[in-house]
Each structure stands twice: as structure tokens, then as C-alpha cells.
Amino acid sequence: MAVTDEAIEKIKGMIVSGALRPGDRLPKESELAADLGLSRNSLREAVRALSLIRILDVRQGDGTYVTSLDPQLLLEAMSFVVDFHRDDTVLEFLAVRRILEPAATAMAALRISEQQLDALGAQLDKLGDTPPVEDLVACDLEFHRGIVQSSGNSVLCSLLDGLSGPTTRARIWRGLTQEDAVARTLREHRAILAALRDRDPEAARSWATVHVASVEQWLRSTL
Amino acid sequence: MAVTDEAIEKIKGMIVSGALRPGDRLPKESELAADLGLSRNSLREAVRALSLIRILDVRQGDGTYVTSLDPQLLLEAMSFVVDFHRDDTVLEFLAVRRILEPAATAMAALRISEQQLDALGAQLDKLGDTPPVEDLVACDLEFHRGIVQSSGNSVLCSLLDGLSGPTTRARIWRGLTQEDAVARTLREHRAILAALRDRDPEAARSWATVHVASVEQWLRSTL
DNA sequence: GTGCTCAAGACCTCCGACGTATCAGGTCAT
DNA sequence: ATGACCTGATACGTCGGAGGTCTTGAGCAC
Incomplete structure (x- = not known):
């Protein structure tokens, strides 16, 4: 499995397991990329994908947050x-x-x-x-x-x-x-x-x- | 709107309008990026997002294709x-x-x-x-x-x-x-x-x- | 005809740099 | 003291380039 797909699964896991809760802020891209063991570019692909389906909310200049996850x-x-x-x-x-x-x-x-x-x-x-x-x-x-x-x-x-x-x-x-x-x-x-x-x-x-x-x-x- | 989001919309438009049909192959990343006027990195984010929701099917070493779009x-x-x-x-x-x-x-x-x-x-x-x-x-x-x-x-x-x-x-x-x-x-x-x-x-x-x-x-x- | 080798093509990953938006805190005029 | 304004730090946005890996198909040997 590609590293980006792994990252998607890991972020999903963090949310499903409760480590990340609705409204929580994710570590900044560079840190999260280091934690998950991949480059910032590849991580961004994962974040962008989760952002398209409204799992994550990315705000330039601020940070990346977990959405409310409302149905x-x-x-x-x-x-x-x-x-x-x-x-x-x-x-x-x-x-x-x-x-x-x-x-x-x-x-x-x-x-x-x-x-x-x-x-x-x-x-x-x-x-x-x-x-x-x-x-x-x-x-x-x-x-x-x-x-x-x-x-x-x-x-x-x-x-x-x-x-x-x-x-x-x-x-x-x-x-x-x-x-x-x-x-x-x-x-x-x-x-x-x-x-x-x-x-x-x-x-x-x-x-x-x-x-x-x-x-x-x-x-x-x-x- | 960010260039990546624009790219998502443009690719979506190409499919909805019929310019790209199910099973069609997209131009290679470098060409498509040039056509849409953005970098390959940013384009990849768009492709990855559409790939997560099964609109596109990316095959390493081969190319990127539009899926069957079956419900x-x-x-x-x-x-x-x-x-x-x-x-x-x-x-x-x-x-x-x-x-x-x-x-x-x-x-x-x-x-x-x-x-x-x-x-x-x-x-x-x-x-x-x-x-x-x-x-x-x-x-x-x-x-x-x-x-x-x-x-x-x-x-x-x-x-x-x-x-x-x-x-x-x-x-x-x-x-x-x-x-x-x-x-x-x-x-x-x-x-x-x-x-x-x-x-x-x-x-x-x-x-x-x-x-x-x-x-x-x-x-x-x-x- | 069948199977193998190998080179070309396309996607995968990474790095480093710079641009841009947001927010917090300090500065200054009122 | 209060408010507006400015500025720096921070974090995301975009870019270009360099290797790496995988798939495919042409070409060759059997």
C-alpha cells in the first residue's frame, strides 16, 4: 500500500479510535508528516482527500481541524x-x-x-x-x-x-x-x-x- | 479558490460534460498539470482526492483512468x-x-x-x-x-x-x-x-x- | 509460437524553497 | 485606558526538480 494511503488509514484510525475528536486540531503538516513517517507532500495528498469528503477542515494560516463529523x-x-x-x-x-x-x-x-x-x-x-x-x-x-x-x-x-x-x-x-x-x-x-x-x-x-x-x-x- | 480545488472542479467538469468518459485515460500527470496550469504536486492532490471517492483509478506504471462510475x-x-x-x-x-x-x-x-x-x-x-x-x-x-x-x-x-x-x-x-x-x-x-x-x-x-x-x-x- | 529480457513510460516519493493567509501581541494616537 | 494599526511568528499553499518503483510491450532466444 502506498504511503499516502497508509496515512489516510492512520488519520482515519486516530479519529475513529477517539485519539482525535471532532473539532480537534491536527499537528502541523511537518510534524504530522514526521510522526507518520512520510514526506509533507505525500501527507498533503492524504489530508486533501479527507478534506474533500469533509472529514478534515483545512484553514490556511491557521491549521487543520477535524470537522464536526455530523451526518x-x-x-x-x-x-x-x-x-x-x-x-x-x-x-x-x-x-x-x-x-x-x-x-x-x-x-x-x-x-x-x-x-x-x-x-x-x-x-x-x-x-x-x-x-x-x-x-x-x-x-x-x-x-x-x-x-x-x-x-x-x-x-x-x-x-x-x-x-x-x-x-x-x-x-x-x-x-x-x-x-x-x-x-x-x-x-x-x-x-x-x-x-x-x-x-x-x-x-x-x-x-x-x-x-x-x-x-x-x-x-x-x-x- | 485554491488551485487544487480548481483542478478538482475542472476534472469533474471534464467528466460530467462527457469530455472524459468512463474508462478513458487521463493525460499523464505532467501534461495534465501543464494544461490546467498548476504544478504536478498540486495536481496530484486533486487526483488523489478524486481517487479516494472512486472517481479516478490510478495505476502506477500505467496511467490514470476514469472509473466505470457505477453507482x-x-x-x-x-x-x-x-x-x-x-x-x-x-x-x-x-x-x-x-x-x-x-x-x-x-x-x-x-x-x-x-x-x-x-x-x-x-x-x-x-x-x-x-x-x-x-x-x-x-x-x-x-x-x-x-x-x-x-x-x-x-x-x-x-x-x-x-x-x-x-x-x-x-x-x-x-x-x-x-x-x-x-x-x-x-x-x-x-x-x-x-x-x-x-x-x-x-x-x-x-x-x-x-x-x-x-x-x-x-x-x-x-x- | 512461447517465454524471457530489458528499456521506455508513468506514477510514487521526497526535498527544499518561497508565497500567502491568519492570529497574537505590541505600538501608538486618541 | 481604549481603540486602531502594524508587525512578527506560524501554518498552510504552491512550485520545481531529482530519484525510485512499477507496468507494459517490444525484441530476442528457444
């Missing part, structure tokens, strides 16, 4: 990965979202706060009946994120966030605007919100399923 | 990330698995081949009634992987593979062996297999839910 932060790196997938695998991602989103919406029905409900309602009202496409996309993303956050599971939230990432979503919406999809989306959003207000998990789950399935169906007919 | 390959990197989470977030990961695994098992009930069914059955038979712990862990992992693969969704498969990674699984099983968990697990595995043989998605879903929930319950009472 939200680490899974954020997944959206980077999702960007690499071509259209032919989008359906598979959407199928997973079709499983997760209804479950998350059902969970949210039991936990969402009145305040959050009002915020979602205000957001929908502000949008109007015939919003510009860009506003609809942004709103759609925000609407679902708000609900999923109320599920109380940050892993689930981050995962869905990655799956529904801006790139994928934008690509889907791009051609979806010519039909009655806009009105339909708004209608379904209101139905989901109503189910949440009723604290009705099964209704919320069903409407979320319908909502994702409609996107899936359209996409399947188009590709 | 399976890219999401494999997620297990690396999951390893960093401490026990207190394991429950959240398990909750997500509790959503995905029953759905995947139900999907598999409709698509799994007779051959695959026989293989799963043979695997269970070979294990016997009181297997060693290590064999049980390996078998458990293999059993679920085999089923999920039959769901036909490689994204779903890779995701569950990451969530149920060796580390998490081993940590859970470590203390689970003293009780009646072994016999219970084997019984549930056989029930899942029976439901698959019957091509009964709802029974398969239910047994999978029970199976994951029992682990979750045990873990919740222990932590």
Missing part, C-alpha cells in the same frame, strides 16, 4: 458523487427517493411543529398559482427539505438532500414545465401539507408517494 | 464515511435501513431467480443451528446483500451495503450473541426466504421489518 456534513459529500451519474441512472436514484421520502413525510406528520407548518404554508401561499420555473424549483426543494428535517433523523435528511440534489432536480424540472405539472405539483404540495396538519401519517405517506411517483412516471416516459 | 462503485465510498460515525448516530443509520431494507426485500420477492433462492437456502442450511459468531455475521451480511441485489436497483443495493457496513454490523453483533439472538436471527432469515419463495412481497416486507426492528430494539435498550 449532515459527511453525507453532503454524497451530492458531489451523485453529480457524476448520467441520466440513465437517475431513475434508480429516484426509486430510492420514492422509498425514503414517503417514510420521512410520515415520520414528520407525528413530529412537525405548528411553527414549521405555518412556515410551509406561508411559503406555498407566497408562491402563487403560476410561479416562474426557477421559483418553483427552489420552493420544491425547500418544501421537501423542511418536511424531511421534521422527521428528526438527520441521516435520512442528508441522504434525501443528496438524492434530490440541485443538479438532478434541475435536470428533471427543465422539461417538465410545459405540461400541467406546475399546477399538479402545487396541488400535491398542498395535499401533503394538509395531511401533516391533520397529523395523519398514512395520508402524508400516500400523498408523498403520489408526488414522487408522478415525477418518476413522467421521467420514465421521457427518457 | 455501486461510487457509493462504496460511503462506507468509508459511515465508519467515522460514533455509536450515538448508529440508531439513525439503522432507522434508514429499517425503511430501505423492507422495501428492497419486497421488490426482490417479485424479481428474485429460482437459482438465487436455492443459493440463499443452501447458505442457511450450511450454517447449521448453532454457528460460530463470525460465521453468522458473515452469513447475515451475505444473506441480505443477496436479497437486495435481486431488487434490481444498484443504487439501493449500494446504499444498503454502505449502511450495513462491516464495522457497524460487527459492532452490533459483538454483544448480541449471549441471548437468544442467534436462533432468532436464523428463524427470521428462514421466514424471509420462505416469503421470497412464495413471491409474497408483503410478507417479505413484514419479515424484513421485524428483522431490522429486532436489532434496533436491542440496540436501543443497550445504548
Whole structure:
């Protein structure tokens, strides 16, 4: 195994074992390189790799720190990965979202706060009946994120966030605007919100399923 | 933005735009560095980072290639990330698995081949009634992987593979062996297999839910 | 045709130097 | 005494060059 890969494993080990805790500062590059028995250049490759996936946070002029290691932060790196997938695998991602989103919406029905409900309602009202496409996309993303956050599971939230990432979503919406999809989306959003207000998990789950399935169906007919 | 980060974005752009396709070979380090306008050292940091998340495949003495970009390959990197989470977030990961695994098992009930069914059955038979712990862990992992693969969704498969990674699984099983968990697990595995043989998605879903929930319950009472 | 040898090509590692950003502490004017 | 400003130390950022190691494939002997 290459020395850089060894260094990655060793740093990972230091964090997993608890020798380095979230927020801790690493020794400076020259010292750490000496400790691990490799050159500063090779160590930097290891640090850069761990920095890309949000394990480490490098600040020039200051030092290198272990991030909070929150699921939200680490899974954020997944959206980077999702960007690499071509259209032919989008359906598979959407199928997973079709499983997760209804479950998350059902969970949210039991936990969402009145305040959050009002915020979602205000957001929908502000949008109007015939919003510009860009506003609809942004709103759609925000609407679902708000609900999923109320599920109380940050892993689930981050995962869905990655799956529904801006790139994928934008690509889907791009051609979806010519039909009655806009009105339909708004209608379904209101139905989901109503189910949440009723604290009705099964209704919320069903409407979320319908909502994702409609996107899936359209996409399947188009590709 | 640092030159290395720029290089990461540029390489990503070349792949996403289609200028570089899966399996393509990149120009040699010195040429690519010159093209992108940075030093070879800095470029290597970018390549190493993309290599960690399985975007690039570097072969010493040969060259650097774009990987197949299969969902399976890219999401494999997620297990690396999951390893960093401490026990207190394991429950959240398990909750997500509790959503995905029953759905995947139900999907598999409709698509799994007779051959695959026989293989799963043979695997269970070979294990016997009181297997060693290590064999049980390996078998458990293999059993679920085999089923999920039959769901036909490689994204779903890779995701569950990451969530149920060796580390998490081993940590859970470590203390689970003293009780009646072994016999219970084997019984549930056989029930899942029976439901698959019957091509009964709802029974398969239910047994999978029970199976994951029992682990979750045990873990919740222990932590 | 088969197997071996060897040289070219590409990545691997290291070193040393200099640039740049951050932070802490001191200086000076108010 | 207080505040802004300056300056030095510190740590990361970037670079160029020099060997080392591994893979590959051409060429040669059998």
C-alpha cells in the first residue's frame, strides 16, 4: 500500500479510535508528516482527500481541524458523487427517493411543529398559482427539505438532500414545465401539507408517494 | 479558490460534460498539470482526492483512468464515511435501513431467480443451528446483500451495503450473541426466504421489518 | 509460437524553497 | 485606558526538480 494511503488509514484510525475528536486540531503538516513517517507532500495528498469528503477542515494560516463529523456534513459529500451519474441512472436514484421520502413525510406528520407548518404554508401561499420555473424549483426543494428535517433523523435528511440534489432536480424540472405539472405539483404540495396538519401519517405517506411517483412516471416516459 | 480545488472542479467538469468518459485515460500527470496550469504536486492532490471517492483509478506504471462510475462503485465510498460515525448516530443509520431494507426485500420477492433462492437456502442450511459468531455475521451480511441485489436497483443495493457496513454490523453483533439472538436471527432469515419463495412481497416486507426492528430494539435498550 | 529480457513510460516519493493567509501581541494616537 | 494599526511568528499553499518503483510491450532466444 502506498504511503499516502497508509496515512489516510492512520488519520482515519486516530479519529475513529477517539485519539482525535471532532473539532480537534491536527499537528502541523511537518510534524504530522514526521510522526507518520512520510514526506509533507505525500501527507498533503492524504489530508486533501479527507478534506474533500469533509472529514478534515483545512484553514490556511491557521491549521487543520477535524470537522464536526455530523451526518449532515459527511453525507453532503454524497451530492458531489451523485453529480457524476448520467441520466440513465437517475431513475434508480429516484426509486430510492420514492422509498425514503414517503417514510420521512410520515415520520414528520407525528413530529412537525405548528411553527414549521405555518412556515410551509406561508411559503406555498407566497408562491402563487403560476410561479416562474426557477421559483418553483427552489420552493420544491425547500418544501421537501423542511418536511424531511421534521422527521428528526438527520441521516435520512442528508441522504434525501443528496438524492434530490440541485443538479438532478434541475435536470428533471427543465422539461417538465410545459405540461400541467406546475399546477399538479402545487396541488400535491398542498395535499401533503394538509395531511401533516391533520397529523395523519398514512395520508402524508400516500400523498408523498403520489408526488414522487408522478415525477418518476413522467421521467420514465421521457427518457 | 485554491488551485487544487480548481483542478478538482475542472476534472469533474471534464467528466460530467462527457469530455472524459468512463474508462478513458487521463493525460499523464505532467501534461495534465501543464494544461490546467498548476504544478504536478498540486495536481496530484486533486487526483488523489478524486481517487479516494472512486472517481479516478490510478495505476502506477500505467496511467490514470476514469472509473466505470457505477453507482455501486461510487457509493462504496460511503462506507468509508459511515465508519467515522460514533455509536450515538448508529440508531439513525439503522432507522434508514429499517425503511430501505423492507422495501428492497419486497421488490426482490417479485424479481428474485429460482437459482438465487436455492443459493440463499443452501447458505442457511450450511450454517447449521448453532454457528460460530463470525460465521453468522458473515452469513447475515451475505444473506441480505443477496436479497437486495435481486431488487434490481444498484443504487439501493449500494446504499444498503454502505449502511450495513462491516464495522457497524460487527459492532452490533459483538454483544448480541449471549441471548437468544442467534436462533432468532436464523428463524427470521428462514421466514424471509420462505416469503421470497412464495413471491409474497408483503410478507417479505413484514419479515424484513421485524428483522431490522429486532436489532434496533436491542440496540436501543443497550445504548 | 512461447517465454524471457530489458528499456521506455508513468506514477510514487521526497526535498527544499518561497508565497500567502491568519492570529497574537505590541505600538501608538486618541 | 481604549481603540486602531502594524508587525512578527506560524501554518498552510504552491512550485520545481531529482530519484525510485512499477507496468507494459517490444525484441530476442528457444
